[in-house]
Amino acid sequence: MHRQHGLTENRGINEAAMTNAGPVRSHRFGNRFAELDVYDRSPAFLRRLGSAGGPLFGGSDPDDDAELPAGIAFFGQFVDHDVTFDPTSAIDRRNDPAALRNFRTPALDLDSVYGTGPEVSPELYDGRDPDGAKLLTGTDGDPVPGDEDAPRVARYGATDLQRNEQGVAILPDPRNDENVVISQLQLAFVKFHNRVVDYVRSGPGHGLVRAGEDYFDAAERLTRWHYQWLVTELFLPAICDGSVLDDIEATGRQYFLLGDRIAIPVEFAGAAYRYGHSQIRDTYTVNSETTDVEFFPGPSVETLVDLFADADPDNPPDVSAMADAESGAEMGGQSLAGGGPVPNELLVDWGHFFDCGDGTTPQPARKIDPQLPPALFLLPFVPEGEEQSLAARNLLRGVALGLPGGQAVAEAMDITPLSNAELPLTDDRSFQSYLRSQCRGADEDAPLWLYVLAEAEAQQDGHSLGAVGSRIVAEVLLGMIDADPDAYRNVDPGWRPALPRPVSSPELDDPHTSTAPYGFGDFLQFATGPVPDGLEIAAVDADGSGGAPAPDTVDEATGGEAVVLEHTGAGPLSLAHHAIDFEDDQTNEFGDITLSPGESLVVYTGSDDLESEDYRVLTLGYSQPVIDNTGESVTVTTPTNEVSAFARFEP
Structure with missing residues (x-):
């Protein structure tokens, strides 16, 4: 059973928007701890705390x-x-x-x-x-x-x-x-x-x-x-x-x-x-x-x-x-x-x-700590005259949203809070020491955002x-x-x-x-x-002897050059608008061909006179070899130019 600590009526989380047709899902923000006092400090102090050159301004130390x-x-x-x-x-x-x-x-x-x-x-x-x-x-x-x-x-x-x-x-x-x-x-x-x-x-x-x-x-x-x-x-x-x-x-x-x-x-x-x-x-x-x-x-x-x-x-x-x-x-x-x-x-x-x-x-x-990188103190997309430090913006936004202090939230969640003296800003400076430098040494609270960052450094x-x-x-x-x-x-x-799982368990x-x-x-x-999609190139055959089934007739111009495609998937595969490309900058679409699981397609680069009684055949009509050199590639792409299958000719 869930323990419910300090649950109060929460207008922000539970209130529904109302229309003439009745309540609708509001999708709004809300304060979970609306009963707590807001951490409300002067904008000048918050801007100083979050300013470039202030205590939250970090460097690029490998540590x-x-x-x-x-x-x-x-x-x-x-x-x-x-x-x-x-x-x-x-x-x-x-x-x-x-x-x-x-x-x-x-x-x-x-x-x-x-x-x-x-x-x-x-x-x-x-x-x-x-x-x-x-x-x-x-x-x-x-x-x-x-x-x-x-x-x-x-x-x-x-x-x-x-x-x-x-x-x-x-x-x-x-x-x-x-x-x-x-x-x-x-x-x-x-x-x-x-x-x-x-x-x-x-x-x-x-x-x-x-x-x-x-x-x-x-x-x-x-x-x-x-x-x-x-x-x-x-x-x-x-x-x-x-x-x-x-x-x-x-x-x-x-x-x-x-x-x-x-x-x-x-x-x-x-x-x-x-x-x-x-x-x-x-x-x-x-x-x-x-x-x-x-x-x-x-x-x-x-x-x-x-x-x-x-x-x-x-x-x-x-x-x-x-x-x-x-x-x-x-x-x-x-x-x-x-x-x-x-x-x-x-x-x-x-x-x-x-x-x-x-x-x-x-x-x-x-690391998660109160030190933000320098780049975030000079935001390039903020109009001139507005606050350019992200740290200062976060602190000011916390007040605008009515956020309580970090210690108050910790206590409301039955977590022993860290004191300001226990919240590190840098290796040798706590939030309390900064407050004292600002003549605020009696302040026992910290902004919730800053508290979360400093808590991470102090505890983890x-x-x-x-x-x-x-x-x-x-x-x-x-x-x-x-x-x-x-x-x-x-x-x-x-x-x-x-x-x-190509990384955790590729085998x-x-x-x-x-x-x-x-x-x-x-x-x-x-x-x-x-x-x-299950399509694989099973063989790249440059001369009719490298794995492709021999056609009934061999085109003299290309010497029986062929590529064997195999559908290894579990559902029908449409090759409509798929294309097969060689290293010749020419795109060759398959046309209206659908392969069933386990079915193969032999693509001959030669003339359209090539036929086979035993295999599905597509001929491209090239007048000269296009995959006759070792290392030449064959790529099959989808209608959106994504690679479906790829192989090189390796005799």
């Missing part, structure tokens, strides 16, 4: 690296965008959080990917798909499956989201294009869904379609369930205190109990879940060729540190003058800023962000959240899943990831027999790999 891979921070950002979207909130508006509209459904249901479905959001879906089951991606990619040095996303298909003629991404949540890494992660989810469509429609996973489902329904369910699995089994254990998760598993959620009308607690959205800001690095390695890329455009990290190291928060440096003095290379250099087409040199190779089993060591995330050395932060984040995210009747934990509690045909945990690498390698 600040966490044991977590860098991709965890971006996955956390993706989850945030999936459950929260408040375009109407203003940082300087003090109001009841119940009035803030959450435009994301408060569930881990990937509405940030699917929108409101094919009927209401048709711009997200591929109208060319015969079953209307696939999502749209950009189609400008020129796959290079044979180039093992290229980022995996470039080897097998689309490299960017679909965009309009002005380069704006067409997606349900524009925040998922605000930086290149989150944009490429959004693309990975879109491609994952499409890969699942192929896997269940004609590939080995044909039997995963449940009664009453069409191919879209099955792919959407499997994509959502694998995503929820990653959140519950990998993400939360990575960022939360294990003892807190064990207690929630044993006794249930105790404080963030969501009713029928689910809303996002502001203690989560406005404080605890903003821990991820401290995990961001100033620079990233994006792929093997592109390193030290700035997270935000602007001055170099070294310049920012020098600029703000000894700055007076009440008289900040003239950033515009500094910018004018900077060299064009430093100010206009490469960055991960989003909002436009992703250039080839910035295509993300996920092995640098997660363990993808490719021999690449992922770069680490920064920054490698995960502490007691308060873990409890808030875990209970809210698990609560959303538990409240979703379509979540795997409610529909099929014994379910385990059912898709291929197994049946994922359910694996004892290794399904991981981020499995998800990303499947999403960015070749189309799993």
Whole structure:
């Protein structure tokens, strides 16, 4: 049974919006601890605390690296965008959080990917798909499956989201294009869904379609369930205190109990879940060729540190003058800023962000602590005259949302609070010592957001959240899943990831027999790999003697050159608008051909006079050999230019 501590009437979480037709689901934010006093300090003090050059201004010390891979921070950002979207909130508006509209459904249901479905959001879906089951991606990619040095996303298909003629991404949540890494992660989810469509429609996973489902329904369910699995089994254990998760598993959620009308607690959205800001690095390695890329455009990290190291928060440096003095290379250099087409040199190779089993060591995330990277103190997208420090914005937003202090929230959750003297800001400075320097030594409270960051450092050395932060984040995210009747934990509690495991168990045909945990690498390698529709190139025969069945007549021009395709999947495979390409820049479509499971197709490059009584045959009509040299490649692509099969001629 769940213990319910201090539950009070909560207008924000339980209030329904009213219309002439009656109550509707509100999807609003709300204060879980509305009865507690607001941590309300002067804007001048909060701006000083969160200013560039203030006590939260961090550097790039390797000792600040966490044991977590860098991709965890971006996955956390993706989850945030999936459950929260408040375009109407203003940082300087003090109001009841119940009035803030959450435009994301408060569930881990990937509405940030699917929108409101094919009927209401048709711009997200591929109208060319015969079953209307696939999502749209950009189609400008020129796959290079044979180039093992290229980022995996470039080897097998689309490299960017679909965009309009002005380069704006067409997606349900524009925040998922605000930086290149989150944009490429959004693309990975879109491609994952499409890969699942192929896997269940004609590939080995044909039997995963449940009664009453069409191919879209099955792919959407499997994509959502694998995503929820990653959140519950990998993400939360990575960022939360294990003892807190064990207690929630044993006794249930105790404080963030969501009713029928689910809303996002502001203690989560406005404080605890903003821990991820401290995990961001100033620079990233994006792929093997592109390193030290700035997270935000602007001055170099070294310049920012020098600029703000000894700055007076009440008289900040003239950033515009500094910018004018900077060299064009430093100010206009490469960055991960989003909002436009992703250039080839910035295509993300996920092995640098997660363990993808490719021999690449992922770069680490920064620790969860009160030290934010310099880049976040000079936000490039904030209009001139507004607060440019993300730290200061978070602190000011906490007051606007009516958040209580961290110690008060800890006590309300039956957790022994840390005193301000126990909250580290830096290695040699506590929050209390900072307060004393500001003539506020008698203040016994800390902002909830700052408390969560400092608690993580004090209790977990920054490698995960502490007691308060873990409890808030875990209970809210698990609560959303538990409240979703379509979540795997409610529909099929014994379910385990059912898709291929190219990283954790690549040798197994049946994922359910694996004892290794399904991981981020499995998800990303499947999403960015070749189309799993069951089509394989069984033989590349350059002269009629290398494995292809001999035709009744041999074309003298090409000498019986042929490619044998085999359908190894479990469902019928339509090759309509698929194409087979050689290294001659010529595209050869298959036409209206559908292969049954186990069926093969022999593609002769010669004239259309070639026939066979024993095999299905397609002739291309080349007048000269096209695969006569060792190492020449053969690629089969889908209508959206994704790689379905690839092989080289090796005699």
